[in-house]
Amino acid sequence: MAEHAPAPVKPPFWNDPQVRAIAFQVIALVVTVAFGLYIFHNTQLNLRRLGIASGFDFLSSPSGFDIIQTLIPYSPTSNYGQVFWVALLNTLLVSALGIVLATLLGFIVGIARLSKNWLVAKLALIYIETFRNIPLLLQIFFWYFAVLRAVPAPRQSLSLGDAVFLNIRGLYMPAPQFQPGFGWVLVALAIAIGLVWWLKRWAWQRQMATGQAFPILRTSLALLLGLPLVVFWLAGSPLHWQLPELRGFNFQGGWVVIPEMASLLLALSVYTATFIAEIVRSGIQAVSHGQTEASLSLGLNSSLTLRLVVLPQALRVIIPPLTNQYLNLTKNSSLAAAIGYPDLVAAFAGTTLNQTGQAIECIAITMAVYLTISLLISLGMNWYNRRVALVER
Amino acid sequence: MSESSIAHVPHPNLPPPSNSIGAIGWVRHNLLSSPLNIALTLLAIWLLYLIIPPILRWAIIDATWSGDNREACHPGGACWVFIQVHFGQFMYGFYPDGQRWRVDLTALLLIFGAAPLFMHAVSNRLKVRLGLGLLVIYPVIAFFLLKGGSFGLPVVETSQWGGLLLTLVIAGVGMTAALPLGILLALGRRSRLPAIQTLCVTFIEFWRGVPLITVLFMSSVMLPLFLPAGMNFDKLLRALIGVTLFQSAYMAEVVRGGLQAIPKGQVEAAAALGLGYWKTMGLIVLPQALKLVIPGIVNTFIALFKDTSLVLIIGLFDLMNMVHNATTNPDWLGFSTEGYVFAAAVYWLFCFNMSHFSQKLEKRLHTGHKR
Amino acid sequence: MNSLQTLTAAAALMLTGVAQAGTTLEAIKKNGFIKCGVSDGLPGFSYADEKGNYSGIDVDVCRAVAAAVFGDATKVKFTPLTAKERLTALQSGEIDVLSRNTTWTSSRDSAQGLNFTGITYYDGQGFLVNKKLGVKSAKDLDGATVCVQAGTTTELNLSDYFRSHKMKFTPITYDKSDESAKSLEAGRCDVLTSDQSQLYAQRIKLAKPDDYMVLPEVISKEPLGPVVRHGDDEWFDIVRWSLFVMVDAEELGITSKNVEEMKKSSNPDIKRMLGVEGDKGKDFGLANDWMATVIKQVGNYGEIFERNVGQGSPLQIKRGLNALWTQGGLQYAPPVR
Numbered sequence A: 001m002a003e004h005a006p007a008p009v010k011p012p013f014w015n016d017p018q019v020r021a022i023a024f025q026v027i028a029l030v031v032t033v034a035f036g037l038y039i040f041h042n043t044q045l046n047l048r049r050l051g052i053a054s055g056f057d058f059l060s061s062p063s064g065f066d067i068i069q070t071l072i073p074y075s076p077t078s079n080y081g082q083v084f085w086v087a088l089l090n091t092l093l094v095s096a097l098g099i100v101l102a103t104l105l106g107f108i109v110g111i112a113r114l115s116k117n118w119l120v121a122k123l124a125l126i127y128i129e130t131f132r133n134i135p136l137l138l139q140i141f142f143w144y145f146a147v148l149r150a151v152p153a154p155r156q157s158l159s160l161g162d163a164v165f166l167n168i169r170g171l172y173m174p175a176p177q178f179q180p181g182f183g184w185v186l187v188a189l190a191i192a193i194g195l196v197w198w199l200k201r202w203a204w205q206r207q208m209a210t211g212q213a214f215p216i217l218r219t220s221l222a223l224l225l226g227l228p229l230v231v232f233w234l235a236g237s238p239l240h241w242q243l244p245e246l247r248g249f250n251f252q253g254g255w256v257v258i259p260e261m262a263s264l265l266l267a268l269s270v271y272t273a274t275f276i277a278e279i280v281r282s283g284i285q286a287v288s289h290g291q292t293e294a295s296l297s298l299g300l301n302s303s304l305t306l307r308l309v310v311l312p313q314a315l316r317v318i319i320p321p322l323t324n325q326y327l328n329l330t331k332n333s334s335l336a337a338a339i340g341y342p343d344l345v346a347a348f349a350g351t352t353l354n355q356t357g358q359a360i361e362c363i364a365i366t367m368a369v370y371l372t373i374s375l376l377i378s379l380g381m382n383w384y385n386r387r388v389a390l391v392e393r
Numbered sequence B: 001m002s003e004s005s006i007a008h009v010p011h012p013n014l015p016p017p018s019n020s021i022g023a024i025g026w027v028r029h030n031l032l033s034s035p036l037n038i039a040l041t042l043l044a045i046w047l048l049y050l051i052i053p054p055i056l057r058w059a060i061i062d063a064t065w066s067g068d069n070r071e072a073c074h075p076g077g078a079c080w081v082f083i084q085v086h087f088g089q090f091m092y093g094f095y096p097d098g099q100r101w102r103v104d105l106t107a108l109l110l111i112f113g114a115a116p117l118f119m120h121a122v123s124n125r126l127k128v129r130l131g132l133g134l135l136v137i138y139p140v141i142a143f144f145l146l147k148g149g150s151f152g153l154p155v156v157e158t159s160q161w162g163g164l165l166l167t168l169v170i171a172g173v174g175m176t177a178a179l180p181l182g183i184l185l186a187l188g189r190r191s192r193l194p195a196i197q198t199l200c201v202t203f204i205e206f207w208r209g210v211p212l213i214t215v216l217f218m219s220s221v222m223l224p225l226f227l228p229a230g231m232n233f234d235k236l237l238r239a240l241i242g243v244t245l246f247q248s249a250y251m252a253e254v255v256r257g258g259l260q261a262i263p264k265g266q267v268e269a270a271a272a273l274g275l276g277y278w279k280t281m282g283l284i285v286l287p288q289a290l291k292l293v294i295p296g297i298v299n300t301f302i303a304l305f306k307d308t309s310l311v312l313i314i315g316l317f318d319l320m321n322m323v324h325n326a327t328t329n330p331d332w333l334g335f336s337t338e339g340y341v342f343a344a345a346v347y348w349l350f351c352f353n354m355s356h357f358s359q360k361l362e363k364r365l366h367t368g369h370k371r
Numbered sequence C: 001m002n003s004l005q006t007l008t009a010a011a012a013l014m015l016t017g018v019a020q021a022g023t024t025l026e027a028i029k030k031n032g033f034i035k036c037g038v039s040d041g042l043p044g045f046s047y048a049d050e051k052g053n054y055s056g057i058d059v060d061v062c063r064a065v066a067a068a069v070f071g072d073a074t075k076v077k078f079t080p081l082t083a084k085e086r087l088t089a090l091q092s093g094e095i096d097v098l099s100r101n102t103t104w105t106s107s108r109d110s111a112q113g114l115n116f117t118g119i120t121y122y123d124g125q126g127f128l129v130n131k132k133l134g135v136k137s138a139k140d141l142d143g144a145t146v147c148v149q150a151g152t153t154t155e156l157n158l159s160d161y162f163r164s165h166k167m168k169f170t171p172i173t174y175d176k177s178d179e180s181a182k183s184l185e186a187g188r189c190d191v192l193t194s195d196q197s198q199l200y201a202q203r204i205k206l207a208k209p210d211d212y213m214v215l216p217e218v219i220s221k222e223p224l225g226p227v228v229r230h231g232d233d234e235w236f237d238i239v240r241w242s243l244f245v246m247v248d249a250e251e252l253g254i255t256s257k258n259v260e261e262m263k264k265s266s267n268p269d270i271k272r273m274l275g276v277e278g279d280k281g282k283d284f285g286l287a288n289d290w291m292a293t294v295i296k297q298v299g300n301y302g303e304i305f306e307r308n309v310g311q312g313s314p315l316q317i318k319r320g321l322n323a324l325w326t327q328g329g330l331q332y333a334p335p336v337r
Helices: A017-050 A080-113 A118-132 A136-147 A182-210 A216-234 A259-286 A289-297 A302-338 A344-356 A359-388 B022-030 B035-061 B081-092 B097-118 B124-147 B163-189 B194-209 B212-226 B235-261 B264-272 B277-314 B319-327 B336-367 C002-014 C024-031 C057-070 C083-092 C106-110 C153-164 C177-186 C196-205 C233-252 C268-273 C290-297 C301-308
Strands: A158-160 A164-167 A170-173 A175-178 A239-242 A245-247 A250-252 A255-257 C034-039 C076-081 C114-116 C121-123 C125-130 C144-149 C169-174 C191-195 C212-214 C222-224 C227-229
Touching (some): A017 B194, A017 C083, A080 A118, A080 A359, A136 A259, A136 A302, A136 B319, A136 B336, A289 A302, A302 B277, A344 B212, A344 C153, A359 B194, B081 B163, B081 B319, B124 B163, B163 B194, B163 B277, B163 B319, B277 B319, B277 B336, C034 C057, C034 C083, C083 C227, C106 C114, C121 C196, C125 C196, C153 C169, C177 C191, C177 C196, C233 C301
Parallel strands (some): C144 C191
Antiparallel strands (some): A164 A170, A170 A255, A175 A239, A245 A250
């Protein structure tokens, strides 16, 4: 009659998927930890054998060297900890400026790439294909050693109305000096911003209720510029400009953009803009043409179509890879070391490492900073992605 | 139907107006369609006028093409003599003169070995075998040819390798070593085992979060301190280790993209057939996933190729550093621009062709997945 | 996977000198050459020509050590190092001796695990300026832009000097000395500061060397010498005495040309040194006549100096502090006894 299926043989425990999973993980962990310990042990031994100091005490000892560009007060009597902050701020400065410039240039070129004008589209394409395929370091050298070396010496500076000077030492600009009373202008600006915010809400509500639009952009601009200007005039123009002037070897006073920073900035933004341009192009192309047609048939004009229909959808596609490029730009700013711009890698992982000999500590701190920046950006990115994700039925 | 019925012959279409076809039509349509467009066209022409003539004059018309010292060069134009004199250095670095045929041979082997991969006539099965063979056997042959020390070839220390040779060695080794590592990491990241997944994610995010230059610093300055006393690596090898670890993290992300694109049904079908994890991955998922990400792999290779120029900062003499070094040669000062333009041209040729190859590939592979 | 194996195979082949817990000398003898770290391009001290042949004082010091150990001055493998890498390269064992115009300082001896074996060149930091500036003294440099190599003692001295003289300056720091020279020439900086010996070397690399002058001030002491790792006294002694022997030889009038004749000399100092009498050489664990070999193959200190940086070279540096103590200089080596 019906034969009983033989009772299932229990597989040997090493074939049990669950046992295997645990075993694999334990092995992986043990190997990793052992490897880590091995390296730690070696390092300890090496440091002791060679008599190299270790630990983070060096951060509080005086540095003894000068730095060309410091955003916070710094002198050779400051300690290595302050060198770190100076260097970090320099990195952040060049990255932030680079991001702004690269975005502007990238959007312009990306839109030009889609232009109906054949010549403009081709020029944009040539720009992208040229600068994308040349190593960034080479571009930095090119700007620094070939282009910015061709500007004249301080005594033969190119000048613009005796206020702005360009020479081989940098671009000198007047620096604003705030007199007492300037605080009121700032207060006025803050009030203007508050007003604009309130105005926007009110206009929105009115439009919802009555369908009447309010010229929000013009009013806001007038508020933002007008109010502080009036207060500025009332307070007796509490702002002086410090003009750069030639004294001795160099121009003194004013703000200066040193060529190291200028060439780094140029190279970073020109290089990154090529990638941004491609991102922008594909983002815009990703919005289906039906959207534009539908919007036009609803009676929106072309600028409103772009602003209300195409761009919001394109941005959804553009922003994640764009952030990636921002991250790349920040990491690439570390190439500053090659031309002597005192960023984190040059001044901290370079000079400080060399003066103290504490390689492990300096490199570890530097890597930790970049890791933190990139983790913060990816966290922000994840948050954004969740916010804009299409809610599908 | 009778044959005699009158055929209705429509009047042939009138030709389009003469100003909307041909060259004139094209210009009107593409350059002068609106006032804004006209302005843009004029702006573009003005830009071209600013850029092109001086470059042409400098690089070609006023340039000096032959000679053997700097006196041969006219002022005002490019001095390509500089490149001509240093060409051997730019290509081979300090590789001894009499031994350079070994480098050429290595390059020829690669070209002939890889050529069938690009031919349509060769079957896919053969291509895969050839590709794997190249990935595995070629590095060994290349290593013995370049380094020497056996088969009667004199040893050439890695410190003598340089120029384009070193650039290609770093990019090539970084790539071939990072590929298997990247695949493992990608599999690990998609693994269901939490410990392995965490390890892989940490590894990948760590290397992707730091700039390559700090990785190179680490490999040149810190790595020696991690090793037991008395054991140390060649400077080049240390850089290669750094580049490989860095690259494998990027490779892992590319491969992961491919893995995610493979429908779950494939894995389930494999499981239904009774395949284990490694067989499922090795026979079903990876072959499909890798095919999908070939363009992505080529793109990371381009990025790596450009990034090799950073080894200049740790004092390896790749193409970039050789050029940079030659511009500081006291006999040839003042030719930075020529040097950089030459280096840029070499990098550009490689990267441009690779990226076009990858775009073409993308188009060709894409068709297979359209429904 | 297989290319991973290839990499490991390559690693095994490239591994140079796996000497577990042996002494430096044993490891060197096993390798058959000395690994010597030199500068990445400083004419007169260490400079590689287009073919990769090295020459210079620092290079000759390593050759002398090779002659001492192997009886063959060519058994050296040179590794060009940047200022940044040099100390870790030595600490990690990538090189056996660092001979790269490195300044002897207390912190390098103490906190960084190094030992300086002697002084090959008494140097001091100076300034190189364009004559057009009309600067006659370093005191006129207030407000100047100064090019300096990053991570060197020079960088620290520079800040100290300007601070103590209440002057201001703008520092421009590069990793490579070549870039400083290029920047001086382009006018990016007004003045280049470095050890004086390097200034002379940099000057001949400029397109118009005669337009530039070295200012008279010397703002620091920069004793340059070979460095070895802490903790291997045997190796330390060999490197130290390879240099001393060359200084002593100059004092005794032994040159690479007359060393064979000198072996017949009746002066007991010379006889001891050349290994004709006694066994001073063996005390080092080397051949008894190693000192004679060093002099024969490399030369005495005076010969090295003149050949590389002195009258026989484009640098034309005078002996000055580096003359023998008998001639008013500082070069003084302990006796072979």
